[in-house]
Amino acid sequence: MRSHSHTASAVTTQSEAYSPCENCNVAQMSLCHALSCEELRELSAISTSLEVGRGVTIINETDSADYLFNVTAGSIKLFKLLPDGRRQMTGFLFPGDFLGIAMNDLYAYSAEAIEDSRLCRFPREKLEGLLSRLPQLENRLLNMVSHELVLAQDQMLLLGRKTAVEKVSSFLITLVKRGGESSADKHLVPLPMGRSDIGDYLGLTTETVSRTLTNLKKQKIIAIPSGGGIEILDQESLNELAEGLD
Amino acid sequence: MRSHSHTASAVTTQSEAYSPCENCNVAQMSLCHALSCEELRELSAISTSLEVGRGVTIINETDSADYLFNVTAGSIKLFKLLPDGRRQMTGFLFPGDFLGIAMNDLYAYSAEAIEDSRLCRFPREKLEGLLSRLPQLENRLLNMVSHELVLAQDQMLLLGRKTAVEKVSSFLITLVKRGGESSADKHLVPLPMGRSDIGDYLGLTTETVSRTLTNLKKQKIIAIPSGGGIEILDQESLNELAEGLD
DNA sequence: CGCTATTTTGACCCCGTTCAAAACTAGTGG
DNA sequence: CCACTAGTTTTGAACGGGGTCAAAATAGCG
Numbered sequence: 369m370r371s372h373s374h375t376a377s378a379v380t381t382q383s384e385a386y387s388p389c390e391n392c393n394v395a396q397m398s399l400c401h402a403l404s405c406e407e408l409r410e411l412s413a414i415s416t417s418l419e420v421g422r423g424v425t426i427i428n429e430t431d432s433a434d435y436l437f438n439v440t441a442g443s444i445k446l447f448k449l450l451p452d453g454r455r456q457m458t459g460f461l462f463p464g465d466f467l468g469i470a471m472n473d474l475y476a477y478s479a480e481a482i483e484d485s486r487l488c489r490f491p492r493e494k495l496e497g498l499l500s501r502l503p504q505l506e507n508r509l510l511n512m513v514s515h516e517l518v519l520a521q522d523q524m525l526l527l528g529r530k531t532a533v534e535k536v537s538s539f540l541i542t543l544v545k546r547g548g549e550s551s552a553d554k555h556l557v558p559l560p561m562g563r564s565d566i567g568d569y570l571g572l573t574t575e576t577v578s579r580t581l582t583n584l585k586k587q588k589i590i591a592i593p594s595g596g597g598i599e600i601l602d603q604e605s606l607n608e609l610a611e612g613l614d
Numbered sequence: 615m616r617s618h619s620h621t622a623s624a625v626t627t628q629s630e631a632y633s634p635c636e637n638c639n640v641a642q643m644s645l646c647h648a649l650s651c652e653e654l655r656e657l658s659a660i661s662t663s664l665e666v667g668r669g670v671t672i673i674n675e676t677d678s679a680d681y682l683f684n685v686t687a688g689s690i691k692l693f694k695l696l697p698d699g700r701r702q703m704t705g706f707l708f709p710g711d712f713l714g715i716a717m718n719d720l721y722a723y724s725a726e727a728i729e730d731s732r733l734c735r736f737p738r739e740k741l742e743g744l745l746s747r748l749p750q751l752e753n754r755l756l757n758m759v760s761h762e763l764v765l766a767q768d769q770m771l772l773l774g775r776k777t778a779v780e781k782v783s784s785f786l787i788t789l790v791k792r793g794g795e796s797s798a799d800k801h802l803v804p805l806p807m808g809r810s811d812i813g814d815y816l817g818l819t820t821e822t823v824s825r826t827l828t829n830l831k832k833q834k835i836i837a838i839p840s841g842g843g844i845e846i847l848d849q850e851s852l853n854e855l856a857e858g859l860d
Numbered sequence: 861c862g863c864t865a866t867t868t869t870g871a872c873c874c875c876g877t878t879c880a881a882a883a884c885t886a887g888t889g890g
Numbered sequence: 891c892c893a894c895t896a897g898t899t900t901t902g903a904a905c906g907g908g909g910t911c912a913a914a915a916t917a918g919c920g
Contacts, residue, residue: 448771450858456771471764503749510756517759518717520766525694525702527773528817532908563867571774576908578868594917612696778876809899822876824900840885 389415389488394464398438398488399508407502414494419486426467426479426487433470435489439463442485443560446477447568457569459519460561462546466512468492482560527571530612535570536580537610540590544600555600556593635661635734640710644684644734645754653748660740665732672713672725672733679716681735685709688731689806692723693814703815705765706807708792712758714738728806773817776858781816782826783856786836790846801846802839 389412392400400408417440420426426437429448444461458477461467467479470492499506526538543557559566564574572580581598584590589606591599600606608614635658638646646654663686666672672683675694690707704723707713713725716738745752772784789803805812810820818826827844830836835852837845846852854860 448767450771450775452858454775454858456774458767458770469760469763471761476764476767499753500749503746503752506749506752506756507745510752510759513756513759513763514715515717517715517763517766518722520763520770521694521704521722523770524704524766524773525696527770528702528814529696529700562865568774573909574867575869575910579908582868612698612700819877820899821878821901825876828900 392440392488394438394440398440398464399466399490399505399512400438401508403502403504403508407504410498410502411490411505414490414498416489417486418489419484420481422481422483424481426481427475427477429476429478430474433468433473433475434492436466436468436492436495437479437490438466438488440486440488443482444479444485444487445482445561445565446479448477455568456571457565459516460565460569469513469516482565532570532572532576532580533583533609534612535572536566536577536584537606539566539570540598540600541603541606541610543598544603555603557598557600559597638686638734640684640686644686644710645712645736645751645758646684648754649748649750653750656744656748657736657751660736660744662735663732664735665730666727668727668729670727672727673721673723675722675724676720679714679719679721680738682712682714682738682741683725683736684712684734686732686734689728690725690731690733691728691807691811692725694723701814702817703811705762706811706815715759715762728811778816778818778822778826779829779855780858781818782812782823782830783852785812785816786844786846787849787852787856789844790849801849802843803846804843806842 389400389408392398400411403411420442426444427433427435439461441463444465444467445457446459446461446467447455447457449455459465460482461479469476499509526535530538540557543559544555547557561569563577566572567574567577570577581590581592584606585592587605589600589602589609591601593599635646635654638644646657649657666688672690673679673681685707686709688709690711690713691703692705692707692713693701693703695701705711706728707725715722745755772781776784786803789805790801793803807815809823812818813820813823816823827836827838830852831838833851835846835848835855837847839845
C-alpha cells in the first residue's frame, strides 16, 4: 500500500572508533548512570562508538538481536511494519535513550537514524555477562525499561482514545518536556522528523497532521517558523487540548 | 461522557492469609521462577496472598505505588482514563502476570478484577531491598518487564494502524496463544471480560466489537456458544485477517 | 535557477461512531 | 416454572472525523 524504502543500504555505513566514554556527554542520562569508575571501565571495554548518517537503518525487526545501543547524539526512529507496508512508530529516541529490546533473541522493531547520529553499541552476550556481575547496571537497565513501559502505556491511551487534535497536542507537549533542559528557549521545539513520521507515530495520516498543525497555528497556539521546529505560543491551551478539556 | 463506576468500594474486600508459596500453581511462570529454595523462602517471607472479588479495584492510577502484585488466579484488567471518562485498557492479566509498574512512585494505571481472583502482594520497599541482594530475581523482573514492553509495542501497532477486523482477530489470536496450555480444547477461548472491556482494549466501541464478532461468525471463522467464550473454527483465516493479508 | 521531495490545501468518501431500540442473559423472588 | 428487573449484547439507521486521492505550494539542494 505505502512504501518506506529508505532501508536500501541496510546496516552499513557505520564508522567505528574507540569508545570515548571518558568524555561522554550523556553519561548521566544513559545506561552508564550511577556506575563506579571501575564499573564504567568494564562497560566501556565492551562498547563501540559508531556514527550513522541520516536515513541509515540501525536494526531490522526480526533480525537476530546481537547488540544493544545507547544513543549519544542525533535522533532515531523506531517502528514496526504490517505486511502491506502500514507503519507504526513505537518511539523517537534522543541522546541518553537506549534501544535493542528483543523477543526470543529477535529485535522487536526496526530503527533508523532521522538525522546524522552517534550510538554506543554493546554486544548483547557480553553485556548480559556484565549484568550478572554488576547489579547496579542491571538495576539501572530495569529502571530504564520500566520507564519505557510507562511511556508505552501513555501512548496506548493516545492511540486508542484521543482525537487528532489531542494526539498532536500531546505529541508537542512530550517534545517540550524532553528537550526541556537542552534548548535555550524552552518554547521552540525542534522537529527533526517529517510529518509522515509524526503521522505514523500518532496513528494519523500526513495530511491530518498537517491540517491539525495549521489549525493550531490559526488559533495562535503554536507558530511554525520556516527552518523547522515548532514554537509553542500558548502552552496552557495546548495542555488542555491534549487532555480533551474542551 | 462515559462512566465506569465499579470503583465504588475502593481497595477493600481483600481477605488476607499466610502466603502459600510452597504449593503455588504459577511459580514457574511468575516472579518466583528460577529462584533457589533459599531465595524463594526470602521472597515468600515478604509476600501476602489476597483474594479479590469480581469488580474490585486493586490499585488506582496516581495512587502511591506501595505494592507490586503477581496474579495467581482469575483475571485482571489494567486501564488508564482521560478526564472525560474515555478509557484505554493497557492489558488483561492472567495467572503468572505481574502488575504495579510505577512512575515517580505513583501507579501508572488502575487495576480491577474481572472475575474473582487471587493475587500475591509484595511491599515495594522490601522487594527492592531483596532485588539488590538477589540478582536472579532482578534479572527475572527485567525479563518480565522487557517482555511486557514488546507486547506494548505490538499493541501500539494494533491501535494505530489496524482496522476493526484486524484488531478483533489479533485479539482473539493472542488469547489463544495465552491460554494455550491451560485449556483442554485449544480452540475454545474463554472471554471473562465484557464487550465494552474489549472495545476499550482495542480502541473501538462496544458496538463495533459486537458487529465484528457477528461478521466473523457469519463467515464461519468463529462460533459464539452461549455460556461465554469464543470457539475458533478457522485459525488460518483468523491469522491472515489479523495481519491484513486480504 | 531548475529538479525533487515534502508539506499544504481542497474535495469527496468511507469506516467506525453515535444514538436509539430490540433481544438476550442472569438474578431474584413469588 | 414463570414474571420481573437490571445489565449486557446485538441490531439498525444516520452522521461525521479522519482517510483518500489529487493538485498546488513550499522547501531543500546541486
